[in-house]
């Protein structure tokens with residue numbers, strides 16, 4: 421079999437198996453690199469990347485207003501495959517304009533391993549270090565690479 425895979429698509433963003441469980445309200449994705457991702461419908465709805473939900477041209481989207489989602493709005497009715505790169509869920513309220521790319525779905529994978537992988541980015545944000553007690557050991561290492569690159 422020869423498939424015309426986009427060369428930019430890696431195993432980590434290639435879905436080899438997709439299973440939408442309407443009764444349980446979950447979407448499971450098995451990835452070509454062996455990873456498994458399970459989304460619950462509510463989490464998936466909040467990720468909707470469409471212009472209505474996310475906004476466009478600098479305008480905030482509907483989800484930016486932090487609405488209270490009704491059971492209909494988080495009920496997974498159907499999932500359509502869009503080419504080989506995305507899925508488009510249909511929700512109980514009829515919303516179906518969100519194309520969730522596999523890259524997005526893998527990037528936001530809610531499993532523990534992926535959450536841990538994303539955690540270092542969150543720690544890097546210099547917030548929550550308001551105490552003056554003790555010296556921060558981390559700061560000594562920050563500038564060394566910048567200095568070396570000038571030599």
Ligand SMILES: [Zn+2]
Nearest residue numbers: 468470473518
């Ligand atoms: Zn949407």
Ligand SMILES: [Zn+2]
Nearest residue numbers: 529530531534
């Ligand atoms: Zn994961």
